[in-house]
Amino acid sequence: MSVAVAAPSFDVERIREDFPILNQHVHGKKLVFLDSAASAQKPRAVIEAMVRTMETRYANVHRGLHWMSEQCSDDYEAVRDKVARFINAGRDEIIFVRNATEAVNLVAHSYGRSALQAGDAVVVSEMEHHANLVPWQMLRDAHGIELRVVRITDAGEIDFSHLEQVFADGKVRLLAVTHMSNVLGTYTPVERLASFAHAHGARILLDGAQAVVHRAVDVRAIDADFYVFSGHKLYGPTGIGVLYGKAALLEAMPPFLGGGEMIGTVTYQRSTWAKPPFRFEAGTPAIIETIGLGAAIDYINTIGFAAIAAHERELTDHALAVLAPIPGLHIAGAAQDRGGVVSFTLDGVHAHDVATLLDKQGIAVRAGHHCAEPLTRRLGLDSTARASFGVYSTCAEIDALGVGLERIRELFS
């Protein structure tokens, strides 16, 4: 068992104090929350930033001529700067959306219908979340593009020789892949994928919903054309997500939704569009949630990704060491570069029964196909149970999971 040494500044007990919800008991047991990949818990800093906004300066943004609206607009737009710095983008390249799913839909609808022609191909991988598969199927059906699926290896990594095959005829215009699988925990080699796509005349969209939580993301270093993520997995609130797009691409894209905010001038006959990012932000945005996301980014920056990544490595190594020896337990995927998501099956016990019985012991995991049904089938499975970790997760919690699984094995033996 290999155990990475966490950075000295990282004190998980101290961090846990920042998350009020973790003190709870569930079914009379101390809560062990191992479902952060579905949605992460919120630190007090995020909760307080949202409450403070509502209690002291809430008003609609960008349109008020009064003090409150100006203050709230400043707070809101300051988050755009924060997000831009967070992933090393320009502020006009940051579009606020509801979540990663909406961001992919925006690109599929707007970029897909303007920059792609019937007969062009879009490539996704076998390990995509439904959010990065279904919008492309919809684009295919509405717009006549071809959708191709690049295989993964049995270890759960992108099969580069197959990638070369699917690109071979020169029709591929967009590669849309995950940065980190929500089922297998695989990190994909995004710089290599981006340079591969660009060398073949294609753009790349990265689904960063999982990766952005665990690693510093630099969209310029990656040379990503589009990068999407959600706030709620990043210790922020629901209802706010981010689409990054290269300025030149966004500039050429038509709007996704029409309404207030996104216009230049409007007459009864026609309208002109605002410049990005506002062109893609029709209607009153999720103001309070955006400010919550800003607080979440501040919180993460205070801890620092060096410490977060080291902690996650320690948890992942520990989880693999605790789970692998359990008889009849099979871990999905064996990627070399994997993060804090471990999906598994237990012989003779359905994942739902695993989840219910763990819940009785106060342990929250997810069970099912994790919004990646084709991947689950590709793995030859019907469902898996999944433990996933956040900054507040501890090795002791993973030990509790191991003990819980042993109990379930006994019950079903």
Next chain:
Amino acid sequence: MSEDASDLYQRLVMERARHPLHAGRLAASQAEAEGNNPMCGDRVRLSLRCDEAGMITEAAHETRGCAICVASADILAEIVVGRAASETGQLAMAFETMVQTGIVPAREDFEMLQAFAGVSAYRSRHRCATLPWQALSAAMEKRKELEHGR
């Protein structure tokens, strides 16, 4: 609710989940239908044979699912045999009500079915218990359509 969820995983449920007595597919079934839960991928395929008088004479199931789902399908396949196809709707409704409320109906035929009353305390698992009964309703609907077509 107990720590090992014994209210949910009653002995009969565990026995039938481990060793279902009616698993399989009838070669010449007269009514067949599937119940699917797209949220979790569970699937129950039910096949039934009926006699001229509309009495169910044989039943079997192929189930891909959790212990609750497999046991529910297995006990369903046992309990519907010897019953008029026309009365299965009422039985299914009584079962679903019990899963919702946890109250065992005062019916003699619930001796085995009452093993699922404990599911009521686990809202996310109700569907696991009721999926086979939805497949039964679908099978009965199909049978009716076939009869009308005759």
